[in-house]
Amino acid sequence: MSKSFDVVVIGGGPGGYIAAIRAAQLGLATACIDEWRGADGKPALGGTCTNVGCIPSKALLQSSENFHHAAHGFADHGIQVKGIGLDLAQMLKRKDRVVRQNNDGIVYLFKKNKVAFFHGRGGFAGGSAGAWQVKVAGGAEEAITARNVIVATGSSPRPLPGAAFDGKLVLDNAGALALPEVPRRLGVIGAGVIGLEMGSVWRRLGAEVTMLEMLDAFLPAADEAVAKEAWKIFTREQGLKIQLGANIARVTPGKKAVAVEYSIKGGGEHKLECDRLIVSIGRVPHTEGLNADAAGLKLDARGFVEVDAECRTNLPGVWAIGDVVRGPMLAHKAEEEGVAVAERVAGHHGHVDFNTIPWVIYTAPEIAWVGRTEQQLKSEGVPCRSGQFPFMANGRARALGDTRGFVKFVADAQTDRILGVHIIGPMASELISEAVVAMEFGASAEDIALICHAHPSLAEAMKEAALAVAGRSLNS
Numbered sequence: 386m387s388k389s390f391d392v393v394v395i396g397g398g399p400g401g402y403i404a405a406i407r408a409a410q411l412g413l414a415t416a417c418i419d420e421w422r423g424a425d426g427k428p429a430l431g432g433t434c435t436n437v438g439c440i441p442s443k444a445l446l447q448s449s450e451n452f453h454h455a456a457h458g459f460a461d462h463g464i465q466v467k468g469i470g471l472d473l474a475q476m477l478k479r480k481d482r483v484v485r486q487n488n489d490g491i492v493y494l495f496k497k498n499k500v501a502f503f504h505g506r507g508g509f510a511g512g513s514a515g516a517w518q519v520k521v522a523g524g525a526e527e528a529i530t531a532r533n534v535i536v537a538t539g540s541s542p543r544p545l546p547g548a549a550f551d552g553k554l555v556l557d558n559a560g561a562l563a564l565p566e567v568p569r570r571l572g573v574i575g576a577g578v579i580g581l582e583m584g585s586v587w588r589r590l591g592a593e594v595t596m597l598e599m600l601d602a603f604l605p606a607a608d609e610a611v612a613k614e615a616w617k618i619f620t621r622e623q624g625l626k627i628q629l630g631a632n633i634a635r636v637t638p639g640k641k642a643v644a645v646e647y648s649i650k651g652g653g654e655h656k657l658e659c660d661r662l663i664v665s666i667g668r669v670p671h672t673e674g675l676n677a678d679a680a681g682l683k684l685d686a687r688g689f690v691e692v693d694a695e696c697r698t699n700l701p702g703v704w705a706i707g708d709v710v711r712g713p714m715l716a717h718k719a720e721e722e723g724v725a726v727a728e729r730v731a732g733h734h735g736h737v738d739f740n741t742i743p744w745v746i747y748t749a750p751e752i753a754w755v756g757r758t759e760q761q762l763k764s765e766g767v768p769c770r771s772g773q774f775p776f777m778a779n780g781r782a783r784a785l786g787d788t789r790g791f792v793k794f795v796a797d798a799q800t801d802r803i804l805g806v807h808i809i810g811p812m813a814s815e816l817i818s819e820a821v822v823a824m825e826f827g828a829s830a831e832d833i834a835l836i837c838h839a840h841p842s843l844a845e846a847m848k849e850a851a852l853a854v855a856g857r858s859l860n861s
């Protein structure tokens with residue numbers, strides 16, 4: 386007999402598992418179906434983010450940074466470390482342990498909140514408004530009836546035509562996080578977020594990293610001043626080789642190495658030989674196995690599940706959230722949509738503010754921003770003023786020994802309302818929260834400038850940049 390629920394969530398990534406928890410908290414009988422298996426073969430809740438995305442990448446970014454500091458940063462602090470060695474197997478083991486802790490944490494949360502979990506692939510199997518039928522296959526074999534279905538099936542890496550991922554030489558994000566040895570020559574196609582984060586990890590561990598980027602501009606989504614500073618630090622100081630305007634002609638995997646042939650506009654034909662190649666050219670929505678066609682679930686031209694501003698699909702009672710729908714492919718965006726949909730199903734008001742979703746790139750130094758860039762505002766004809774403060778002039782950054790980068794505030798020229806905040810520097814991922822809060826509350830740059838910030842702290846750079854909007858920064 387079919388089990389019956391108020392809400393069935395298909396996909397247990399950050400969008401899906403959070404939606405399930407919130408729905409259960411709101412008193413709805415809730416189930417979550419997820420098909421992921423960890424490297425150990427066991428069910429592994431948390432989706433891309435927990436298994437092969439946010440969490441393992443940050444574990445390796447931290448480990449590789451520690452390695453780099455021990456080798457290059459400690460001497461300046463008067464700490465002598467001799468005989469530094471790399472135990473990559475241990476580094477990967479630690480990363481896997483961090484992932485497993487997060488997988489198990491979600492299992493615990495499901496139990497605590499009484500979310501029923503089914504391991505396997507969930508697909509539509511008939512029904513209609515008020516009573517959708519969902520079949521679980523390939524793990525738990527179950528037939529489920531649901532009043533509401535939340536599709537949270539995420540995304541998959543986009544392959545480069547003619548260069549299929551093989552898990553050995555041509556790698557996607559999962560492969561890039563599990564290299565058993567540091568390649569001597571690492572090629573990366575796509576100098577976006579994954580390329581920069583994973584390129585940094587392997588560069589710090591000793592690889593010679595060459596990135597081939599199709600666009601002529603570096604990090605075009607970031608504020609130009611931030612992108613320029615990042616380019617300087619990544620290429621000159623850290624030795625990442627980044628070739629912009631590269632048009633990939635052919636990728637030929639050999640027995641032990643890969644050849645990438647490419648051309649540069651006005652710069653002729655080139656060939657890159659590398660021992661491993663990461664392809665990070667964006668991600669595509671994942672709807673395989675959902676049986677969307679048969680159910681009549683509408684997808685858009687690019688394969689995303691089509692939704693309205695409130696995540697409703699064309700089918701009554703069927704919702705979709707996270708990477709499988711329009712908008713930025715970020716874990717926190719997926720989570721916010723998950724909560725908002727659970728609230729709407731329970732008859733409350735769900736809300737996601739797309740104008741204040743922060744972006745973070747976890748390179749060293751980190752890059753973070755919220756709101757619009759100065760260039761965007763200018764092109765939209767919005768009169769604005771900006772203020773910038775360098776970490777070089779911040780006491781805490783000097784004490785830390787990390788004075789690279791700056792904070793930049795952009796505010797409306799008439800009202801002083803904050804329209805964007807752009808940071809490159811230490812702990813940018815944490816500092817950006819202040820800007821998100823400020824923008825959510827409609828703050829002016831002067832509001833931040835008038836708030837007392839602890840001394841010495843990196844956050845003082847936020848206050849100083851806000852002061853700089855009115856040309857009255859105190860420490861620079």
Ligand code: FAD
Pocket residue numbers: 395396397398399400401418419420421431432433434435437438439440442505506507508537538539540558579671673674675706707708709713714715716717718719747
């Ligand atoms: P997913 O996390 O992809 O989860 C979908 C789940 O659904 C998966 O478990 C999948 O197996 C399951 N599934 C799919 N179809 C079915 C089906 N039919 N039946 C059952 N289960 C199914 N974002 C950030 O915000 N910060 C970061 O630092 C960050 N780092 C990243 C690093 C990397 C290397 C990558 C690849 C991504 C990173 N992201 C980061 C992006 C982030 O991982 C995604 O935005 C996020 O995981 C999307 O969540 P989701 O719930 O929509 O989908």
Ligand code: NAI
Pocket residue numbers: 545574575576577578579580582597598599600631633665666667668713714715744745746747
């Ligand atoms: P991306 O969109 O960030 O970058 C892809 C890059 O590849 C772009 O610069 C693009 O111009 C380039 N490109 C596309 N086709 C190309 C081609 N044929 N040849 C050469 N270059 C090409 O996508 P990425 O890095 O794959 O990451 C996917 C998504 O995952 C991100 O957009 C982001 O949403 C999410 N993510 C978020 C992270 C974070 O929040 N810190 C970390 C990693 C991923």
